[in-house]
Amino acid sequence: xxxxxxxxxxxxxxxxxxxxxxxxxxxxxxxxxxxxxxxxxxxxxxxxxxxxxxxxxxxxxxxxxxxxxxxxxxxxxxxxxxxxxxxxxxxxxxxxxxxxxxxxxxxxxxxxxx
Amino acid sequence: xxxxxxxxxxxxxxxxxxxxxxxxxxxxxxxxxxxxxxxxxxxxxxxxxxxxxxxxxxxxxxxxxxxxxxxxxxxxxxxxxxxxxxxxxxxxxxxxxxxxxxxxxxxxxxxxxxxx
Numbered sequence: 001x002x003x004x005x006x007x008x009x010x011x012x013x014x015x016x017x018x019x020x021x022x023x024x025x026x027x028x029x030x031x032x033x034x035x036x037x038x039x040x041x042x043x044x045x046x047x048x049x050x051x052x053x054x055x056x057x058x059x060x061x062x063x064x065x066x067x068x069x070x071x072x073x074x075x076x077x078x079x080x081x082x083x084x085x086x087x088x089x090x091x092x093x094x095x096x097x098x099x100x101x102x103x104x105x106x107x108x109x110x111x112x113x114x
Numbered sequence: 115x116x117x118x119x120x121x122x123x124x125x126x127x128x129x130x131x132x133x134x135x136x137x138x139x140x141x142x143x144x145x146x147x148x149x150x151x152x153x154x155x156x157x158x159x160x161x162x163x164x165x166x167x168x169x170x171x172x173x174x175x176x177x178x179x180x181x182x183x184x185x186x187x188x189x190x191x192x193x194x195x196x197x198x199x200x201x202x203x204x205x206x207x208x209x210x211x212x213x214x215x216x217x218x219x220x221x222x223x224x225x226x227x228x229x230x
Contacts, residue, residue: 033218042120042203042220043158056217059115090157102148103218105157 003027004093004106012112013081021076021109023091032074033103034066035090043090049074078111086113116141116214118206120221128229133194135224137204138186145209147180147187148218152201161202162189166209194228201225 003026013019025032031050035043045058049068063079072093078085088110092103117140127133139147145166150158164171164178164187171178175194180187191198204221208214 035220040223042205042223045217045219048216056215058217102160102163105159107157 004091004104006089006091006106006109008109009107010110010112012114014114015081015083017081017113018077018079019081019111021078021089021091021111022073023075023093023106024073025091025093026104029093029095029104030072031094031096032068032072033092033094034074034076035092036060036085037088037090037108038084039087046076081113083113086111116144116206116208116217116219118204118219118221120204120224122224123222124225124227126227126229127194129194129196131194133189133191133198133226133228135189135202135204135226136186137188137206137221138184139206139219140185141206141208141214142182142185143209143211144206144214146207147178148205148207149176149178149189150203150205150220152203152223154200158203191226194226196228196230199226199228 005024007022033048034046037043048056052068065077068074088108090108091106094103120137148163151161152158175192177190201223203223205218207218
């Protein structure tokens with residue numbers, strides 16, 4: 001059991017709406033990264049948080065934003081939702097700023113945008 | 115940034131045969147190469163990984179090889195079983211001095227089907 005939990009597991013939104021996804025990292029892990037996995041594709045790196053600071057970002061627009069809290073849990077916020085945002089959003093936790101060691105993935109939040 | 119190419123996109127084998135999946139990467143500074151297995155509707159799970167200072171690693175029926183000069187790495191599964199059927203992803207993590215430092219870039223995935 002990896003210990004990374006995500007909520008909600010499934011949700012449906014309409015274009016233009018906003019969504020917040022949540023992630024609790026595995027105990028002791030100080031780094032959380034977020035990935036977007038479209039159907040039939042590999043996960044795409046969105047951004048990473050280490051000790052409450054963003055320390056890496058992929059090719060996603062500013063309407064994708066995040067937070068990490070003092071207990072190392074994290075949120076992913078997406079504004080002005082578009083149809084192409086429909087995907088599985090995966091959170092992964094690790095140690096050391098993501099520079100070393102295994103990533104432990106949560107089960108994901110499946111977002112459908114209509 | 116890093117680019118990871120994975121082949122083949124689908125692979126069908128008979129139970130007991132071997133399966134090989136290959137990946138290439140572009141960032142020579144990448145230093146960590148994990149392989150994930152993802153079953154339908156489930157999260158990716160690490161099955162084996164290799165670091166850039168090692169050429170080969172084996173864990174029971176699974177092995178990974180790394181050729182840093184050619185910038186490619188491969189997953190080998192021997193004596194395949196129907197429960198090995200899943201989507202497999204390779205990934206590469208950028209190292210210091212590279213354009214993808216600390217970032218994990220995934221391949222496009224290989225759908226492996228093992229027929230009984």
